[in-house]
Amino acid sequence: MSDAPTLAAVVHTQSDELWDVIALLEGARELPFKNQGESGERLIRQAIERIQGVQAAFDPYI
Numbered sequence: 001m002s003d004a005p006t007l008a009a010v011v012h013t014q015s016d017e018l019w020d021v022i023a024l025l026e027g028a029r030e031l032p033f034k035n036q037g038e039s040g041e042r043l044i045r046q047a048i049e050r051i052q053g054v055q056a057a058f059d060p061y062i
Helices: 005-031 039-061
Strands: none
Touching: 005 039
16 A cells, blocks of 8 residues: 555645745745845745645656
């Protein structure tokens, strides 16, 4: 028997992650990008990392 979580559990957790990504991107949209490393760029980087995590979570089920 596999110790992997059910697909329903993964979907629920990853749906929460996607809502967090939306919030990160909305926050980044409000910040100016004057220099490399500004807060907006950091938020976008975090959003990309979370989307990559969602992709990795679904890989075993695809």
